[in-house]
Amino acid sequence: DINELKQRLEPYEKFHRIGFKPLGFVRGTMSVTGTNNILIVEGSLAKYFMKNNIDNFHWKYVKPAIKMLSAELGLPVERGQLRRIDVAGNLCVAEPVINYFPELRHLNYYGKRNKKTTLRFESNQQTENILFYDKLAEAKKGKIQDADTFGKKWKNLLRYEVQMQRRIAPKLGFSKV
Secondary structure: OHHHHHHHOEOHHHOOOOOOOOOEEEOOOEEEEEOOOOEEEEOOHHHHHHOOOOOOOOHHHHHHHHHHHHHHHOOOHHHOOOOOEEEEEEEEOOOOHHHHHHHHOOOOOEEEEEEOOEEEEEEOOOOEEEEEEEHHHHHHHHHOOOHHHHHHHOOOEEEEEEEEOOOHHHHHOOOOO
């Protein structure tokens, strides 16, 4: 029941993005959209479970995070279909992150898109993306709680991320996800 679910969610009015009107949010990190027939939950499990996605989010945290999300939503999230997964890590580097971009640009069979602090590669079939970016610059934009604490801990943090959008199970070595 969508109306019952909405009562468990934070209202979307608190969050602003043009054309984005979810049913609500869970802890400000997981957006929930859908109808009585289909429900879409999007967001970072790391941000949801650990309150940041800078610290390593180990695979052992996935099940407890999904159980916690299921409890908050009152729905069996683990029975859903996984449509996208982002796997990432951080490297503490000596130089500013953008200084490494010229050496990272040589990836065949991928289209390249650049922003000032992000180098993005998109596969031809758009089944996966590979990104390199300045994680601390992203954190300081207000997307991560306690960004200043992380900035004191690491001076330059290069984030590498693979976004898988199709054929996720075989890419992870599983028969089913």
